[in-house]
Amino acid sequence: MATWKNLDTLASYSELKDLKDHVNIAEAMSGEQGAERVKKYSTPMAAGLAYNYAAKEVDETVLDALSKLADEAELVEKFKELYNGAVINTGEKRMVLHHLARTQLGDPVVVDGVDKREFYLAQQKKAADFADKVHSGEITNENGEKFTTVVQIGIGGSDLGPRALYIALENWAKANNTFKMEAKFISNVDPDDAAAVLASADLAHSLFIVVSKSGTTLETLTNEAFVKDALTKAGLNPSRHMLAVTSETSPLAKSDEYLTAIFMDDYIGGRYSSVSGVGGAILSLAFGPDVFAAILDGAAEEDKLAANKNILENPDMLDALIGVYERNVQGYPSTAVLPYSQALSRFPAHLQQCDMESNGKSVNRFGEPVDYVTGPVIFGEPGTNGQHSFYQLLHQGTNIVPLQFIGFKKSQLGVDVDIENSTSQQKLCANVAAQIVAFACGKKDENLNKNFKGGRPSSIIVGEELTPKALGALLAHFENKIMFQGFVWNLNSFDQEGVQLGKVLAKRVLAHDTDGALKVYSDLLDI
Numbered sequence: 331m332a333t334w335k336n337l338d339t340l341a342s343y344s345e346l347k348d349l350k351d352h353v354n355i356a357e358a359m360s361g362e363q364g365a366e367r368v369k370k371y372s373t374p375m376a377a378g379l380a381y382n383y384a385a386k387e388v389d390e391t392v393l394d395a396l397s398k399l400a401d402e403a404e405l406v407e408k409f410k411e412l413y414n415g416a417v418i419n420t421g422e423k424r425m426v427l428h429h430l431a432r433t434q435l436g437d438p439v440v441v442d443g444v445d446k447r448e449f450y451l452a453q454q455k456k457a458a459d460f461a462d463k464v465h466s467g468e469i470t471n472e473n474g475e476k477f478t479t480v481v482q483i484g485i486g487g488s489d490l491g492p493r494a495l496y497i498a499l500e501n502w503a504k505a506n507n508t509f510k511m512e513a514k515f516i517s518n519v520d521p522d523d524a525a526a527v528l529a530s531a532d533l534a535h536s537l538f539i540v541v542s543k544s545g546t547t548l549e550t551l552t553n554e555a556f557v558k559d560a561l562t563k564a565g566l567n568p569s570r571h572m573l574a575v576t577s578e579t580s581p582l583a584k585s586d587e588y589l590t591a592i593f594m595d596d597y598i599g600g601r602y603s604s605v606s607g608v609g610g611a612i613l614s615l616a617f618g619p620d621v622f623a624a625i626l627d628g629a630a631e632e633d634k635l636a637a638n639k640n641i642l643e644n645p646d647m648l649d650a651l652i653g654v655y656e657r658n659v660q661g662y663p664s665t666a667v668l669p670y671s672q673a674l675s676r677f678p679a680h681l682q683q684c685d686m687e688s689n690g691k692s693v694n695r696f697g698e699p700v701d702y703v704t705g706p707v708i709f710g711e712p713g714t715n716g717q718h719s720f721y722q723l724l725h726q727g728t729n730i731v732p733l734q735f736i737g738f739k740k741s742q743l744g745v746d747v748d749i750e751n752s753t754s755q756q757k758l759c760a761n762v763a764a765q766i767v768a769f770a771c772g773k774k775d776e777n778l779n780k781n782f783k784g785g786r787p788s789s790i791i792v793g794e795e796l797t798p799k800a801l802g803a804l805l806a807h808f809e810n811k812i813m814f815q816g817f818v819w820n821l822n823s824f825d826q827e828g829v830q831l832g833k834v835l836a837k838r839v840l841a842h843d844t845d846g847a848l849k850v851y852s853d854l855l856d857i
């Protein structure tokens with residue numbers, strides 16, 4: 331059994347702290363030495379991706395210290411306990427089994443006589459069979475016409491991951507003839523969200539997936555009622571247009587108002603649920619079950635790498651440890667995720683939930699306050715758009731923000747033009763290469779307003795093309811990174827008590843049970 335200790339009790343952490351400002355990245359990345367680093371500091375990921383950390387503030391000494399930290403914090407042992415079914419989510423007293431939805435890394439995990447791997451596979455099959463029947467026209471609307479659009483109703487983990495993955499593969503599926511149905515998403519309780527999506531959809535040919543693990547989320551239940559109302563007003567029978575993805579114990583599971591219900595369980599957290607029916611139903615309907623299976627394959631391959639004890643061969647753990655060094659030793663407050671791929675436009679938003687809801691905590695897994703900083707603020711936008719927006723601060727602002735670039739050699743659609751001797755794809759890739767060096771090395775200028783200090787660390791995940799498998803690997807990489815960081819910080823990364831208070835107060839406002847500032851704000855907003 332691994333022992334769970336606070337980071338500041340570990341000897342290897344004291345050693346690591348002595349290495350503050352150990353590497354001058356501006357120097358290290360200049361000239362021949364820089365060229366050597368780019369070749370050397372790269373480790374393979376799944377699906378042909380590579381994690382290149384040449385522009386991070388590391389060298390052999392820092393890597394050695396990080397390796398000692400990984401060993402002392404027993405990161406691989408803790409991961410093993412997690413996938414073998416230990417109660418890692420101490421706050422909710424639950425196992426954490428999202429890896430099991432894509433691969434069996436360890437022992438069978440059996441609950442009440444049910445093998446959980448079998449359960450997840452059965453639900454995947456249920457989603458796949460349902461999608462096949464919709465595509466073949468076995469399941470149709472009341473007039474016997476095929477459904478053409480699928481709309482997911484969900485929020486948080488029941489929206490962000492599936493939406494990011496759908497957007498990531500929409501063009502790829504079109505280019506590879508696997509595009510089956512257009513997908514849309516309704517998440518916000520803002521009525522303009524549902525109204526706008528419904529106005530853009532052909533209701534008679536639309537399927538709606540109500541996705542809520544708990545089956546009690548205010549926004550999702552409200553939007554479900556909103557959609558049912560619209561369907562009824564259009565003379566359609568809602569129960570012929572809706573399916574549910576939920577826990578077997580949730581109120582939605584008992585309803586007979588759905589075409590089918592695909593189940594998840596308490597052991598897959600919302601923000602880790604894209605690989606369950608939460609992502610499986612919509613992605614199988616939109617692109618076909620094989621595409622969803624390929625995402626799972628990519629994730630499974632990455633998970634296997636995450637079980638490797640050698641940090642140089644475990645890109646997820648290495649990324650996590652470098653992040654801890656940046657946060658706890660260098661004191662950087664945030665991390666930017668910068669995909670140079672329009673297809674990944676919602677991926678930073680998904681990671682924002684995944685990371686900040688997991689590791690945005692001030693008490694350890696035993697409920698005791700910790701004396702060190704934990705999860706960073708995560709934000710990001712695709713490049714090159716971000717360059718024309720917030721990169722000014724990243725280059726010359728007073729805070730150093732570590733950067734996580736993602737780039738692909740090929741575009742998904744392959745439609746391009748050659749202008750001034752380069753294609754758009756080449757221009758895109760040229761920009762990411764330029765940014766890494768600009769951030770790391772800077773440029774001296776006597777005019778301080780034009781001076782770039784450099785010393786701004788970044789890493790890049792590089793791939794051939796954003797395929798379903800590469801996307802699965804990318805998803806798992808970040809999930810595993812967040813998990814390892816939670817282990818280092820001795821947090822429970824798998825509950826989210828911090829979202830509760832606001833919900834409780836909102837209920838009081840709606841029940842007109844307010845006083846003090848809450849009452850005045852309620853009046854101000856006309857509630």
Ligand SMILES: O=P(O)(O)OC[C@H]1O[C@H](O)[C@H](O)[C@@H](O)[C@@H]1O
Nearest residue numbers: 486487488542543544547600829
């Ligand atoms: O899937 P649901 O139960 O509807 O939950 C949807 C979301 O709401 C909660 O407030 C949590 O913050 C999220 O982690 C969760 O993904």
